[in-house]
Amino acid sequence: MKAFTEEIGRAVVIPNDSINTDIILPKQFLKNILKTGFGKDLFFDWRYLEDGSLNPDFELNKPEHKGATILITGTDFGSGSSREHAVWALTDYGFKAVIAGGFSDIFYMNATKNGLLPIVLPEADRAILRQVKADELITINLPQQEVIYNTQAFHFDINPQWKEKFIKGEDDIDHTLQFANQITAFEQKRPNFG
Amino acid sequence: MSKTLFDKIWDTHVIAGQVGEPQLLYVDLHLIHEVTSPQPFDGLRSMHRRLRRPDLTFATMDHNVPTKDIFNVQDEMSRLQMETLERNCKEFDVPLASIGDDQQGIVHVVGPERGLTQPAKVIVCGDSHTATHGAFGTIAFGIGTSEVEHVMATQTIWQVKPKTMGIKITGKLPANTYAKDIIMGIIAQYGVSFGTGYAIEFYGEAVENLSMEARLTMCNMSIEAGSKTGMVRPDQTTFDYIKGREFAPKDFAAAQKYWESFYTDDESAFDENLTFDVSDLKPMITWGTNPGMAMAVNQLTPAVKDANDQAAYDYIGLHPGMKAEEIPLDYLFIGSCTNSRYEDLEIAAQMMKGKHLAPNITAWIVPGSRAIRNKAIKTGIAKIFEDAGCEWREPGCSACLAMNPDKIPAGMHAASTSNRNFIGRQGAGSRTHLASPAMVAAAGIAGHFVDITLLDTEEGESK
Numbered sequence: 001m002k003a004f005t006e007e008i009g010r011a012v013v014i015p016n017d018s019i020n021t022d023i024i025l026p027k028q029f030l031k032n033i034l035k036t037g038f039g040k041d042l043f044f045d046w047r048y049l050e051d052g053s054l055n056p057d058f059e060l061n062k063p064e065h066k067g068a069t070i071l072i073t074g075t076d077f078g079s080g081s082s083r084e085h086a087v088w089a090l091t092d093y094g095f096k097a098v099i100a101g102g103f104s105d106i107f108y109m110n111a112t113k114n115g116l117l118p119i120v121l122p123e124a125d126r127a128i129l130r131q132v133k134a135d136e137l138i139t140i141n142l143p144q145q146e147v148i149y150n151t152q153a154f155h156f157d158i159n160p161q162w163k164e165k166f167i168k169g170e171d172d173i174d175h176t177l178q179f180a181n182q183i184t185a186f187e188q189k190r191p192n193f194g
Numbered sequence: 195m196s197k198t199l200f201d202k203i204w205d206t207h208v209i210a211g212q213v214g215e216p217q218l219l220y221v222d223l224h225l226i227h228e229v230t231s232p233q234p235f236d237g238l239r240s241m242h243r244r245l246r247r248p249d250l251t252f253a254t255m256d257h258n259v260p261t262k263d264i265f266n267v268q269d270e271m272s273r274l275q276m277e278t279l280e281r282n283c284k285e286f287d288v289p290l291a292s293i294g295d296d297q298q299g300i301v302h303v304v305g306p307e308r309g310l311t312q313p314a315k316v317i318v319c320g321d322s323h324t325a326t327h328g329a330f331g332t333i334a335f336g337i338g339t340s341e342v343e344h345v346m347a348t349q350t351i352w353q354v355k356p357k358t359m360g361i362k363i364t365g366k367l368p369a370n371t372y373a374k375d376i377i378m379g380i381i382a383q384y385g386v387s388f389g390t391g392y393a394i395e396f397y398g399e400a401v402e403n404l405s406m407e408a409r410l411t412m413c414n415m416s417i418e419a420g421s422k423t424g425m426v427r428p429d430q431t432t433f434d435y436i437k438g439r440e441f442a443p444k445d446f447a448a449a450q451k452y453w454e455s456f457y458t459d460d461e462s463a464f465d466e467n468l469t470f471d472v473s474d475l476k477p478m479i480t481w482g483t484n485p486g487m488a489m490a491v492n493q494l495t496p497a498v499k500d501a502n503d504q505a506a507y508d509y510i511g512l513h514p515g516m517k518a519e520e521i522p523l524d525y526l527f528i529g530s531c532t533n534s535r536y537e538d539l540e541i542a543a544q545m546m547k548g549k550h551l552a553p554n555i556t557a558w559i560v561p562g563s564r565a566i567r568n569k570a571i572k573t574g575i576a577k578i579f580e581d582a583g584c585e586w587r588e589p590g591c592s593a594c595l596a597m598n599p600d601k602i603p604a605g606m607h608a609a610s611t612s613n614r615n616f617i618g619r620q621g622a623g624s625r626t627h628l629a630s631p632a633m634v635a636a637a638g639i640a641g642h643f644v645d646i647t648l649l650d651t652e653e654g655e656s657k
């Protein structure tokens with residue numbers, strides 16, 4: 001996992017509430033056996049027209065939003081099926097962070113495991129951020145836990161352990177294997193009834 | 195300080211970390227299936243890691259399985275996923291119930307059926323309906339694909355302890371209403387997110403009287419209330435169910451004694467308490483596009499309260515003020531990890547016995563496992579369905595999520611025993627109406643929903 005300390009990037013706004021994982025990546029794309037290549041199918045039903053061509057009205061398809069790394073959206077992002085593919089689609093597309101009013105638990109955890117920073121901000125803050133223009137930059141400073149736009153800084157909360165993982169870019173399994181002795185000790189005293 | 199069932203199981207599984215922060219929990223059983231396992235296995239391989247406890251891991255195939263012609267997997271990607279699982283299980287020594295095996299079926303049906311699901315365990319699976327297993331008094335929840343890899347490599351998982359919620363179910367369940375109606379009734383009353391951040395425990399006399407199968411149905415749908423887990427205290431019903439199954443503990447008496455120590459001390463131990471009275475419960479059906487958009491069968495479809503309601507009506511092709519019987523059904527689906535166990539099929543078959551489907555109905559009956567399928571063939575239940583004009587299928591997830599060839603066509607209405615009526619869930623454009631197996635079966639015969647509490651029950655039971 002790549003380390004994440006600061007992201008200075010352009011943002012795209014998809015303001016809808018309750019964007020579930022079916023919308024982020026429809027289930028027909030789950031049948032892959034790899035983690036990569038999902039970016040082109042991100043928001044598939046919104047992004048493409050019936051004939052397979054790009055929907056020119058959808059935000060991601062507008063040329064001025066090409067290369068955006070920050071997604072600003074509504075509440076309850078990532079609900080529905082627990083598919084991690086939804087996160088892979090966002091990161092494969094190039095997103096580094098999603099700013100929402102809230103996330104489903106599973107989506108939030110999935111994001112933290114794949115280097116996609118989930119940021120919860122209240123509606124008042126997001127209302128200001130939604131005014132961002134295609135050529136303006138937003139800064140996310142993780143050590144300070146701040147989203148900075150123009151001259152305004154918005155504080156966000158994040159669990160210290162997740163924060164440290166992002167900053168170190170540490171793989172979860174490596175981290176846990178530091179507890180290998182405790183795990184083995186636990187296994188030895190687990191109740192076993194045959 | 196008094197503790198909940200959840201607290202007690204949690205406490206016996208913590209390896210590291212403090213309450214309020216992520217804690218490292220030991221995993222007693224890891225269930226895997228073909229859809230969320232290829233990437234984790236690949237991750238292990240590329241990092242040269244081994245799977246720590248193949249003996250605490252069990253794999254089966256369900257989501258992609260074609261239930262009509264089970265050995266003839268037409269879809270390339272489906273076949274690739276299933277072959278990949280087959281290969282990975284061999285390489286990493288994981289026991290696998292493959293297509294055609296006696297143990298194959300929906301992962302949440304075969305866990306309990308094999309006796310793998312037991313009280314006081316922590317059980318995880320890369321699937322959101324893992325909560326089902328909580329019916330045995332176990333902490334069971336769905337995990338993401340990276341977490342699957344983490345469990346494979348370490349047999350542990352990091353979790354922040356949720357708050358606990360006790361839902362006391364009071365009253366006596368009226369005839370022809372079921373666990374499905376209870377959980378749908380609760381979600382209709384409290385909404386699809388009241389459980390977010392909580393581990394739910396169902397308790398009270400009405401719960402104690404439920405069979406294991408019925409408890410599994412309730413816990414299965416607790417995730418539709420936003421909770422990651424639902425559970426029921428293990429009791430004699432639980433122990434009797436496990437006893438004699440393939441993976442039941444050999445020293446059963448000692449195991450039972452241990453399990454009996456897991457219960458909630460008193461109601462004050464819960465962070466939140468709700469009650470739900472079932473005395474006047476009616477059979478429930480959904481009219482909209484989430485499980486909370488539900489009504490009792492004798493009610494009219496509700497007025498539009500907000501834009502979500504309007505969008506749901508637009509999609510589903512209904513309008514406020516309609517009777518349940520006016521919903522124009524085309525299909526019925528009896529299956530899924532919510533309601534595909536033998537007891538569910540038996541109840542549905544009672545409704546269809548000696549009768550025939552209405553001409554407008556196509557019916558798919560999909561048992562949850564091969565063991566259930568075999569039993570139903572042996573006892574004659576399969577024959578009842580076939581005589582009624584239903585298609586009797588092979589075990590799998592089938593039209594619950596339509597990731598396989600079983601898709602409800604666009605615009606068609608399906609009465610379904612599954613758990614989600616989301617837009618497109620049972621196939622693009624499909625319109626789902628969730629209900630209990632008895633309600634779905636009766637609707638198949640009548641050609642539309644009927645209030646089965648008004649049916650002459652004698653007739654249903656006459657031999």
Ligand code: SF4
Nearest residue numbers: 323530531591594595
């Ligand atoms: S039956 Fe449906 S809900 Fe259950 S595991 Fe299969 S797809 Fe998921």
